[in-house]
Amino acid sequence: NAGVTQTPKFRVLKTGQSMTLLCAQDMNHEYMYWYRQDPGMGLRLIHYSVGEGTTAKGEVPDGYNVSRLKKQNFLLGLESAAPSQTSVYFCASRRTGTTGELFFGEGSRLTVL
Amino acid sequence: DAKTTQPNSMESNEEEPVHLPCNHSTISGTDYIHWYRQLPSQGPEYVIHGLTSNVNNRMASLAIAEDRKSSTLILHRATLRDAAVYYCILKKGGNQFYFGTGTSLTVIP
Numbered sequence A: 001n002a003g004v005t006q007t008p009k010f011r012v013l014k015t016g017q018s019m020t021l022l023c024a025q026d027m028n029h030e031y032m033y034w035y036r037q038d039p040g041m042g043l044r045l046i047h048y049s050v051g052e053g054t055t056a057k058g059e060v061p062d063g064y065n066v067s068r069l070k071k072q073n074f075l076l077g078l079e080s081a082a083p084s085q086t087s088v089y090f091c092a093s094r095r096t097g098t099t100g101e102l103f104f105g106e107g108s109r110l111t112v113l
Numbered sequence B: 001d002a003k004t005t006q007p008n009s010m011e012s013n014e015e016e017p018v019h020l021p022c023n024h025s026t027i028s029g030t031d032y033i034h035w036y037r038q039l040p041s042q043g044p045e046y047v048i049h050g051l052t053s054n055v056n057n058r059m060a061s062l063a064i065a066e067d068r069k070s071s072t073l074i075l076h077r078a079t080l081r082d083a084a085v086y087y088c089i090l091k092k093g094g095n096q097f098y099f100g101t102g103t104s105l106t107v108i109p
Helices: none
Strands: A004-007 A010-013 A019-025 A031-037 A043-049 A065-067 A073-078 A087-094 A108-112 B009-013 B018-023 B032-038 B045-050 B061-064 B070-075 B084-092 B096-099 B103-108
Touching: A004 A087, A019 A031, A019 A087, A019 A108, A031 A073, A043 A065, A043 A073, A043 B096, A073 A087, B009 B018, B018 B032, B018 B084, B018 B103, B032 B061, B045 B061, B045 B070, B070 B084
Parallel strands: A010 A108, B009 B103
Antiparallel strands: A004 A019, A019 A073, A031 A043, A031 A087, A065 A073, A087 A108, B018 B070, B032 B045, B032 B084, B061 B070, B084 B096, B084 B103
């Protein structure tokens, strides 16, 4: 099993450009999450989804949009990238239920110049 | 606002037990306590979780205070492969996992 796969793994953008990060999971998990991690900080929740067609805001949603058109995919979009969005982005998924653990991807490193 | 508080760093000698503390004074009755660890250049991986009672698994033990305002992750015999950042997390509302800033564990050979 591939688990949770993030693409791309690295990307450099100029300020104002747009891009989409793709997260794909093959475990038939209901829940999916996008986090960002900045140096010296833990992971902060951007958006999450509890099922196909649903999304919700996390701690730091501003400047990001998400979509969950298919159960296995969770897309994170930056419409107009800013240097403050330079970060490592992690996607995670988990099954339903109170004891489901998070499975993370390997991360996507984004630099905005 | 920080939901969990952990020491920034800790050191342990190899093959000795390690106790990693976490404070979560604002925990609610339905919040689960999760621990994850992150190796360099990797995504976090699950270690253990609990609600009220102490928990054991093949990786570690989790000791939860009676008032649930603090918990301790116990690695029984630290190995060099256990060097990582350990995150104490509250799972709130059934869906949302809030990470703290984590404890960077150094294992000394």
